[in-house]
Amino acid sequence: MQRPGRRWFFGFIGVALTYIILTGIGVHVTPGGTFNERLENAQWVASSRSWIDRQLCRWFELCGTYHMLNRSGWTWSGSQDDVPDDLPKFAPFWDSGEEDPDTWSHAEKASREIPDYVFKHAPYVHLFSGEQFWPSDLAEHLTHMSPRLNYTLIPKMANDRNLTNLNDLDDIEAGRHGRYVYLQSDDNVEEHPDWLTSQHNIPSMPESWKHGDEDASWPDDDHEMMAESDVKKTGFWDSVGLPSDLTPSDDGRCGGNSGSTCKGSRFGQCCSISGWCGKSDLYCDTFCDPLHGECADLLNPPPPNPRPDLRKRSIIDEQTLQTIEPANTAFGRSKAPAILLVSDKGNGTVDAFWFFFYSFNLGQKVLNIRFGNHVGDWEHTAIRFVHGKPTSVFFSEHDFGAAYSWAAVEKYLPNPDGSGTMLGSLSNATVARAANRPVAYSALGSHAMYATPGLHPYVLPWGLLHDQTDRGPIWDPTLNLKSFVYNASTHTSKASTLNPYAPTSWLDYAGHWGDKYYPLGDPRQYRFAGQYHYVNGPTGPAFKRLGRKEICQNRGVCHVRHWLGKGRRKLKVPESLPADGGGDEEGGLPGGNSTDDAF
Numbered sequence: 001m002q003r004p005g006r007r008w009f010f011g012f013i014g015v016a017l018t019y020i021i022l023t024g025i026g027v028h029v030t031p032g033g034t035f036n037e038r039l040e041n042a043q044w045v046a047s048s049r050s051w052i053d054r055q056l057c058r059w060f061e062l063c064g065t066y067h068m069l070n071r072s073g074w075t076w077s078g079s080q081d082d083v084p085d086d087l088p089k090f091a092p093f094w095d096s097g098e099e100d101p102d103t104w105s106h107a108e109k110a111s112r113e114i115p116d117y118v119f120k121h122a123p124y125v126h127l128f129s130g131e132q133f134w135p136s137d138l139a140e141h142l143t144h145m146s147p148r149l150n151y152t153l154i155p156k157m158a159n160d161r162n163l164t165n166l167n168d169l170d171d172i173e174a175g176r177h178g179r180y181v182y183l184q185s186d187d188n189v190e191e192h193p194d195w196l197t198s199q200h201n202i203p204s205m206p207e208s209w210k211h212g213d214e215d216a217s218w219p220d221d222d223h224e225m226m227a228e229s230d231v232k233k234t235g236f237w238d239s240v241g242l243p244s245d246l247t248p249s250d251d252g253r254c255g256g257n258s259g260s261t262c263k264g265s266r267f268g269q270c271c272s273i274s275g276w277c278g279k280s281d282l283y284c285d286t287f288c289d290p291l292h293g294e295c296a297d298l299l300n301p302p303p304p305n306p307r308p309d310l311r312k313r314s315i316i317d318e319q320t321l322q323t324i325e326p327a328n329t330a331f332g333r334s335k336a337p338a339i340l341l342v343s344d345k346g347n348g349t350v351d352a353f354w355f356f357f358y359s360f361n362l363g364q365k366v367l368n369i370r371f372g373n374h375v376g377d378w379e380h381t382a383i384r385f386v387h388g389k390p391t392s393v394f395f396s397e398h399d400f401g402a403a404y405s406w407a408a409v410e411k412y413l414p415n416p417d418g419s420g421t422m423l424g425s426l427s428n429a430t431v432a433r434a435a436n437r438p439v440a441y442s443a444l445g446s447h448a449m450y451a452t453p454g455l456h457p458y459v460l461p462w463g464l465l466h467d468q469t470d471r472g473p474i475w476d477p478t479l480n481l482k483s484f485v486y487n488a489s490t491h492t493s494k495a496s497t498l499n500p501y502a503p504t505s506w507l508d509y510a511g512h513w514g515d516k517y518y519p520l521g522d523p524r525q526y527r528f529a530g531q532y533h534y535v536n537g538p539t540g541p542a543f544k545r546l547g548r549k550e551i552c553q554n555r556g557v558c559h560v561r562h563w564l565g566k567g568r569r570k571l572k573v574p575e576s577l578p579a580d581g582g583g584d585e586e587g588g589l590p591g592g593n594s595t596d597d598a599f
Contacts, residue, residue, distance in 0.1 A: 045520055048521050061528065067522075067533075075188060090143050094163070099495065112485055112496050115342070115388065117389075117390075121383060121436055122478045123477065125442055127203070133197055133359065134202050135475065141357070143195075145161070146186055147511075148181070149181060151519070167506065170509065181511030182511060184514075189360060189375055201334045206419065246292065249262055249277050253276065254421075255271050256424045262278075262283075262293030262294070271289040291424075291427055331420055333480055338356055340352065340477070340483040341355065342486065343486040343487070344485075351384050351546075357378055357513075360373075362444075362445030366465055370533060375514030375515045376537040379442070380541070381395055390406045391406050393438050393451070395450055397448050397467075400552075401553050402450075405562050410424060410425055410426050410439045410564065413436070439451075441453050452469070454468075482502050488546060493507045493508075507540065513537050513540060517535050518534045
């Protein structure tokens with residue numbers, strides 16, 4: 001039997017290590033506070049009704065410990081009593097612009113046109129299969145928010161906010177041009193109202209995948225258990241880069257976005273580049289995908305098999321890829337519009353910023369304690385073009401994002417058979433020469449953008465803090481978008497000719513798209529080692545350095561990678577792949593970066 005002294009010793013060591021790790025996060029993301037930040041922190045601590053809690057917070061940085069343990073206090077009856085019964089219809093918000101396109105000159109119209117190559121090379125986005133907070137319509141989001149000056153309601157716009165007048169909030173003198181202005185949820189977000197989870201905006205699935213179930217949905221598994229089981233099953237490094245946990249195909253599809261391999265499939269062990277399992281030479285020879293099945297050794301071919309393949313399908317060769325018109329593959333449409341901002345930087349350089357909005361960001365867990373929740377979430381992928389040819393792609397990963405050469409990133413080509421299976425450029429050089437739309441992966445909860453599926457560690461060692469991506473539902477932003485042109489010299493935006501009546505004032509809004517970090521007196525809030533359960537809502541696209549000189553968002557040297565993956569599992573790009581011709585959130589926030597999106 002272990003002596004009590006030893007148990008106390010190991011208990012103390014465990015608590016000490018936990019505190020050191022959490023403090024390490026604070027050192028990594030939290031700069032020294034200014035006088036105003038220290039003053040606000042004192043007011044924040046004083047908001048707690050508990051004397052013990054205030055002392056623990058001041059002396060040991062253990063703030064709201066009881067709140068963390070008593071999760072039943074995060075929701076309460078009557079929390080929706082103050083929510084208006086008749087919310088404004090948000091659809092007209094997108095046609096409320098004040099300009100008359102009939103008055104535009106020919107030159108003005110030309111300046112508002114989006115080049116065709118921007119759509120030809122638009123990204124596909126894989127949302128996480130176990131996601132809980134899906135893409136949101138920022139107009140709908142706005143109808144559930146009330147403007148606040150810090151924590152105080154702004155009465156004159158409480159019931160009159162839309163995408164046309166939102167930037168009027170910047171004129172409030174005490175708000176310091178949006179610095180202290182927040183859009184606060186009218187609902188208790190811990191109760192996960194429908195507009196917050198946005199399940200109605202899950203992208204549409206291919207018709208061939210529905211099997212008659214129009215309401216078919218993606219798995220609703222416990223994503224925490226899924227993440228843990230993936231690490232235990234495959235090992236950490238095995239889950240970085242390409243997925244190593246593919247399942248044997250049960251319907252004959254393989255590769256691309258199917259998440260299936262032909263290994264162990266009853267349809268055959270070979271995966272053709274057209275995305276089907278089989279056994280004949282059509283599947284196993286030249287046009288075989290080695291990443292999602294077995295491929296024949298062409299130098300030592302096996303004896304011919306006289307048995308016909310009952311699932312024989314025509315294999316796509318290079319000539320076919322260049323000439324065939326794909327079948328109707330208009331799946332992946334979300335009811336939530338993506339936001340496209342195109343900026344001509346001069347000298348033939350054009351940047352296309354694809355922004356994706358979510359009403360809620362679910363923070364990460366460290367040692368089973370969650371930090372970094374916030375209302376409102378902006379993520380983006382940027383593609384740089386030089387003389388109409390794509391040269392590089394930026395993904396808003398954690399830790400300042402990552403940039404890749406165009407040749408390095410994975411690209412998709414819809415299968416012309418209309419099955420909904422995507423043909424991946426990493427599988428075969430034939431597809432690589434025809435696939436022209438890059439693939440982005442949206443992380444579970446945080447929605448950070450990555451170039452590969454798998455686990456993506458940051459900040460802490462041993463993968464304690466990581467994002468997770470997979471080949472969940474595909475979002476095709478070109479099927480529902482609002483597009484604008486951005487002048488980096490004047491910092492102004494204009495509606496494109498595709499949606500001439502779209503308002504642009506909301507793009508100038510300098511405040512936050514979510515709640516200010518909750519006071520310590522709020523039962524949903526806690527803070528350990530400088531890190532909060534709920535942090536400030538983010539600022540919008542204007543704070544993502546749209547005028548950046550390099551494709552990277554951060555200032556300084558821009559490192560453009562020519563391979564996918566990290567660490568030991570770098571995925572090098574085949575030399576046969578052609579190159580196809582080829583920001584900062586400014587204005588520091590009260591409370592310091594520790595209240596911003598830390599994770």
